Amino acid sequence: MCRWWGGYIYGQYLAVSPIAQRVGVGKMLLEKGVEIAKENNLTYISGDTSQYATWSIKWHKRMGYKIVGYDSFYKTDYYSYIFRLQIKPSILWNNALFCKIVFLFSYIKTKAMMTNKGELTFFGRLVSRIYRLFR
Numbered sequence: 001m002c003r004w005w006g007g008y009i010y011g012q013y014l015a016v017s018p019i020a021q022r023v024g025v026g027k028m029l030l031e032k033g034v035e036i037a038k039e040n041n042l043t044y045i046s047g048d049t050s051q052y053a054t055w056s057i058k059w060h061k062r063m064g065y066k067i068v069g070y071d072s073f074y075k076t077d078y079y080s081y082i083f084r085l086q087i088k089p090s091i092l093w094n095n096a097l098f099c100k101i102v103f104l105f106s107y108i109k110t111k112a113m114m115t116n117k118g119e120l121t122f123f124g125r126l127v128s129r130i131y132r133l134f135r
Helices: 025-039 054-062 096-113 122-134
Strands: 002-005 008-011 044-050 066-072 079-086
Touching: 008 025, 025 044, 044 054, 054 066, 066 096, 079 096, 096 122
Parallel strands: 008 044
Antiparallel strands: 002 008, 044 079, 066 079
């Protein structure tokens, strides 16, 4: 399933049945997503996967994705890596150091804002209150 968000596609729930894995189905789905992105003049494809899904992380990297973020969902202990596959050339996003800095910032933000059980930390509650004041 793909969703358009402004200038990019968010690939959500990309999965292949176990009986059809390792024959290139996932790669064909990704190639179709890239084709759709190019036809619609989009900049990149984004997605995420659990930090524990090592097979998915390896697949994303093999397909050219870069890990650019780390996030958690409120009230859960689910942590995920955020991936980005650049469609249009970008000096900034093709720079490995820039991607690592963005990832590090998101990792620190996530760990500072939430506990391992998905609850907001003191800092997270403070930021949340400040955010509500200004929106």
